[in-house]
Amino acid sequence: MRQRTRLPESRARVTLSEVAKLANVSEITVSRIMRNKGPISVETREKVMAVVNRLGYVPNRIAGSLASATSNIIGVAIPSLSNIVFPEVLRGIHAGLKGTDYQPVVGVTDYSMKTEEVLVRSLMAWKPAAMILAGFDHTDPTRQILVQSGIRVAELMDIDPEPIDIAVGLSHRSAGYESGRYLIARGYRRFGYVGHDWAEDKRAKVRYDGLCMALAEAGLTIMAHSIVDGPSSTLAGRAMTANLLAGNTSVDVAVYSNDDMAIGGVFHCLGAGVALREKLAIFGFNGLEIGDALPMALSTVRSNRFLIGKIAIEKILEQPDRRGARSVVDTGFQIIPGETA
């Protein structure tokens, strides 16, 4: 007896046709009501919604997508969740999608093109409405799948290479170049570079190249390097800064591969009593919020990661089917003077 009072059978899957039957209407009418599509009389709607609520009916989008040959899924492939920049891009994507019916499905490639290929296949199997990738390095099959899909494909972070369809990001070459120009204008001449493994982070290399270009124009070069064999981290930045200063080439400014590394540099200086800017100036890349809270605000370049994700979505929604020319959106960058350089 007690069993009779429990909640509705967990297993009794409620379907459209069940709702239709109980409401004495056809299936398509229920379908239209659930999708707010087509003209429906107020009474019918109320009658049906009563049944929907009573049964706790949740439409099956899998069936819906199959029937309509459209899905509200947006596939997203990012290299990592450890590097804060990618969660921030995701934030932008979620922000752009807010209020729409799209669902992002996110996969992580671990910086591997082969993993990305497997992931892209797996995401494409869900017939997404669009695909978003961070980066431009793909295997040939990946590229082919994306090109042939006909859906919109946004490649993020960079605008230097040629995109498959949409590119949203900034010119890392320019960012590196302008960083160099800025530091030269501030009077620095003896440059050091503190970096991390370029194999996983090609854009850091491009920024480095841009920096070197600016220096070369001024007849300067990078006099000392300290590069960790691994991903960027604050701890690595701290250690590599100690390493740089221990070398026998004295520098007056260190340019870092990114803010994580640069903040490690700031910590080293604070801990070792090296006067920031006077003895060693520090310049980063990304414009992380924490840089602003440091005892001396970090000098860096803001890279607008949130905006990159948001604009990618806006471009996709603005024109959901691919046609004609590629498009490139430059989200720019800003030199943040700060106090460390």
Next chain:
Amino acid sequence: MRQRTRLPESRARVTLSEVAKLANVSEITVSRIMRNKGPISVETREKVMAVVNRLGYVPNRIAGSLASATSNIIGVAIPSLSNIVFPEVLRGIHAGLKGTDYQPVVGVTDYSMKTEEVLVRSLMAWKPAAMILAGFDHTDPTRQILVQSGIRVAELMDIDPEPIDIAVGLSHRSAGYESGRYLIARGYRRFGYVGHDWAEDKRAKVRYDGLCMALAEAGLTIMAHSIVDGPSSTLAGRAMTANLLAGNTSVDVAVYSNDDMAIGGVFHCLGAGVALREKLAIFGFNGLEIGDALPMALSTVRSNRFLIGKIAIEKILEQPDRRGARSVVDTGFQIIPGETA
């Protein structure tokens, strides 16, 4: 003429039946091969795979899921991507899913139970194999949907409340309590608290309660509070620390609602020349990596966020259908002595 040499028609969607026709086998045979299921002769497999590769066939999981009434989707609802703890939980989830065929579909609730409800409905429409939620506060309809679904439901971060099905996390009450015990044992007696808005972060409140309990046992209380009206951030931690020290109650240790806030406190002290630990001891919560790279390593509590995500997946995969009793996994916490307290 030129048109004839372009890539295969972007729009020509390749289907199972097309592959079957070209390979001279039945659809079900191709289906079995694609899913590695059932006995298939080597020749048939090779013959079919040749066609699959030639056509670039990607199975349509939407159709597959509809037919088999199963999906490889795992729905994930987290409050935010801004707070670093959630991307770390996501990392754990992705790590746990690596090598399996499951795809996490992630939505963000913005700390709103109503938004969570909409999100859960939307995720449930994809008939996920399991659902993962961060937190235990849900609307009644949300709870009902999850209970009735019959799928596995993991609620993360906390183990103090009663879960719907699976709970993975730590006891925030104990973490607060043990923090208090630790600091008392270290000789601190004059406690201050620096926090952020509890409305969005109930667990911070529970830790606070645990802390107060430990203090009460020792006949102590928190003598001064400095609480920002908004989310936690390093900048807020810095400002609230200045505020705490400007008050007329002098404290010898400040306990922070989390590491973001605590690191702001460290920055304030470094900038204002307040001797860390001697003049003001600082104690955080979370065990963020950056705390370790500070000039003085942050004293804090490690909360194993990556592990929480990973173990949630392991529990789900271990027993994909719900049955019998709820289960609770305590991922524990560790006091990190550090150098600031």
Next chain:
DNA sequence: CTGTTAGCGCTTTCAA
């Protein structure tokens, strides 16, 4: 404003 018909692309029986 509402309904009928015919699938979407795949997998589950059940046979052979």
Next chain:
DNA sequence: TTGAAAGCGCTAACAG
């Protein structure tokens, strides 16, 4: 080891 038939739950296209 392979196949034929019958849907999964929904929506497009066309009536009425």
